[in-house]
Amino acid sequence: MPAMDSSRFLSCLFPILFLMINQALGQVCINEKGNYTTNSTYQTNLNRLLSSLPSDENGNGYGFYNASYRLNSSNEHIYAIGLCRGDVTVGDCRSCLNNSRYDLLQRCPNQKEAFGSYEKCMLRYSNRSIYGVMETEPSPAYYNTNNVSSSDLDGFNQELRKLLESIRSEAAAGGSLRKFAFGNTSAPSFQTIFALAQCTPDISEQLCSDCLVGAFADISSIYGKVGGGVNKPSCYFRFDLYPFYDPTTVKQLPSPPPSTNTTNTSQGSKSSKSRTVIVVSIIASLLLAMFMGICLRVRKAKKKLQSNLIPDEDVDEIGSAESLQFNFDTIRIATDDFSEANKLGQGGFGSVYKGRLYNGQEIAVKRLSVNSGQGDLEFKNEVLLVAKLQHRNLVRLLGFCLEGVERLLIYEFVPNASLDHIIFDPIKRAQLDWDRRYKIIVGITRGLIYLHEDSRLRIIHRDLKASNILIDEEMTPKISDFGMAKLFGVDQTQGNTSRIVGTYGYMAPEYAMHGHFSVKSDVYSFGVLVLEIVSGQKNNSFHHGENVEDLLSYAWKCWREETASNLIDPALTNGSRNEIMRCIHIGLLCVQENIADRPTMNAIVLMLNSYSVTLPVPSQPAFLRDGNVGSDMTLGWKNSSEVITTGSDRSKSSSVKAPEHEVSLITEVYPR
Structure with a gap:
């Protein structure tokens, strides 16, 4: 075939060759290294390790990535190495590694060790240390299906061997950042052979050379083919009759420092040693001073974090939240690049998206607004608080991303x-019969008891409302959105703040007007929520015939006139009428103006579960009416100071006015 026709033929055949090679690259599951259980801690942490592998902090800048993860307090580790072809761009490299981890985990389910080779990258992971260790097995081979003509075979192989030996030496001498080389040579029948060789840069020059020699020896499995390659965990080579690599995208390595020739006289040697001792001493002193300075700064920052957010004994536990960190690209892929189709809602602090991780798990992702003046604090609150909370009636935090x-x-x-x-919703609420509504009320009660009494820290939610109660497939309620929550110590009873956060209609009057908050603030919000669940109406837009009234006003009027049954949602056609009336009674007890008269959540659960408990007569609710403010509007008032009351101790702090926000205001207490 003439040279021009051969070139055109290969050019047309390239997509087919590429597909064949891409399909032939191997994935090997190493069974003898053990298995892990589905949905186990090992699987979760393996997923996180692989998702974070192609990041700047784990890479050397030249397509090599290395990371490890220790499993909680055990001695077991997970190790991972990724290597991209030397001519692959950073974007294509990370894309290849991200895609290969999905493929490798699917092909090797539950395997603690696996190795995958792909068109532009290699990926391997194990429960043993693999960094700096030359590995020659497994050794999958792949090839172009076309054969070299028998008349050209000897000449073709002779030129191929020369080319491979040339790039072997060059690749091995590449250095600690990259061991990669490529080249081409003329073959019989006007053909050009293109080839490349590469090792993982964590092995030495000699080990790289030995690995490639072993790989070349395996060429017998693809003897007589016009293209192919052998992939080993520590090295690989490939050849073909078309330029499958791009020399223009190979990133230049930094130039080595210039060497100088010196005369090794005895005097010069002594002088050099003296200078070396002096320099080393100075450097050691500087490093020691820097280390001490860093330790002092870290210690000071840690103390500030402890004093600002949490009691001392909980710092170490909250520090474990770092193990929940997700890679941003993982979440971006899971949410289809935060597409509108996956958007679940919009709030004052950002948007919420539905997503699906590669293992099929569905997730909800809150993407905090970049321009939100309160975003940093909400992010800190939710990560540090919710990561600690484990209860079936609280929404579970799976992780976070900060990039x-x-x-x-x-x-x-x-x-x-x-x-x-x-x-x-006038149609959907018909699906909620009384049994389901009662189950929701009881579930919210249990969630609040956990926050107020059973968790190690007493937590005041401060924004309990219907939109912050999520309902799962079994109609189990889950309290969500802890961006406005406040921590109390064990002996702490109440707090004051100069910035009011929460939603109008659900806020207790002492909190809305004066900034006083306590567990009874959440009790008030719970009472409003109970009355909404019974009536099916919003607290500030209760429809009674043609009239629109305040829900608490109407409920109190019905109670005084002994017509409380008028408050019941007409959609409730079944269920215990005594139980419904008891819930109305409890709701009115929760919204009483006098804080001391409101029951605790522990008392409420007894009222719900035992009819032998006699309910006290409720007093008049606290009314908060403002015709200019809707039920979904968050209010903010400025007081002169913030005070936290902890038994006999009182600590005051200064406050800085936060920027106005259309939905929420939020602040943080900094004790002096």
Whole structure:
């Protein structure tokens, strides 16, 4: 075939050759290294390790990535190495590694060790240390299906061997950043052979050379083919009759420092040693001083974090939240690049998206607004608080992402959305019979008891409302959105703040007007929520015939006139009428103006579960009416100071006015 026709033929055949080679590259599951259990801690941490592998912090800047992860307090580790072809760009490299981890985990399910070779990258992971160790097995081979003509075979192989030996030496001498070489040579029948060789840069020059020699020896499995290659965990080579690599995209390595020739006289040697001792001493002193300075700064920062956010004994536990960090690209792929189709809702601090991880798990991702003045604090609150909370009636935090300006919170996905989308919808609320509504009330009660009494820290939610109650597939309620929550110590009873956060209609009057908050603030919000669940109406837009009234005003009027049954949602056609009336009674007890008269959540659960408990007569509710403010508007008032009361101790702090926000105001207490 003439040279021009041969070139055109190969050019047309390139897509087919590429597909054949891409399919032939191997994935090997190493069974003898053991298995892990599905949905185990090992699997979770393996997923996180592989998702974070192609990041700047794990790479050397030249396509080589190395990372490891220790499994909790055990001595077992997971190790991973990724290597991209020397001519592959950073973007294509990371894309290849991200795609290969999905493929390798699917092909090698539950395997603790696996090795995958792909068109542009290699990926391997294991439960043993693999960095700096030359590995020659497994050794999958792949080839172009076309054969070299028998008349050209000897000449072709002779030129191929020369080319491979040339690039072997060059690749091995590449250095600690990259061991990669490529080249081409003329073959019989006007053909050009293109080839490349590469080793992982963590092995020495000699080990790289030995690995490639072994790989070349395996060429017998593809003898007589016009193209192919052999991939080993520590090295590989490839050849073909077309330029499958791009020399223009090979990133230049930094130039080595210039060497100088000196005369090794005895005097010069002594002088050099003296200078070396002096320089080493100075450097050691500087490093020691820097280390001490860093330790002092870290210690000071840690103390500040402890004093600002949490008691001393919980710092170490909260520090474990770092193990929940997700790679941003993982979440971006899971949410289809935060597409509108996956958007679940929009709030004052950002948007919420539905996503699906590569293992099929559905997630809800809160993407905090870049321009939100309160975003940093909400992010800190939710990560540090929710990571510690484990209760079936609280939404579960799966992880978080903090990368550049992006701050993401990853939660379990709750399929039935929030309570307000059901209870206030004239059609959907018909699905909620009384048994389901009662189950929701009891579930919210249990969640609040956990926050107020059973968790190691007493937590005041401060924004309990229907839109912050998520409903799962079993109609189990889950309290969500802890961006406004406050921590109390064990002996702490109440607190004051100069910035009011929460939603109008759900806020207790002492908090809305004066900034006083306590567990009874959440009790008030719970009482409003109970009355909404019973009536199916929003607290500030209760429809009674043609009239629109305040829910608390109407409920109190019905109670005084002994017509409380008028408050019951007409959609409730079954269920215990005594139980419904008892819930109305409890709701009115929770919204009483006098804080001391409101029951605790522990008392409420007794009232719900035992009819032998006699309920006290409720007093008049606290009314908060403002015709200019809707039920979904968050209010903010400025007081002169912030005070936290902890038994006999009182600590005051200064406050800085936060920027106005259309939905929420939030602040943080900094004790002096």
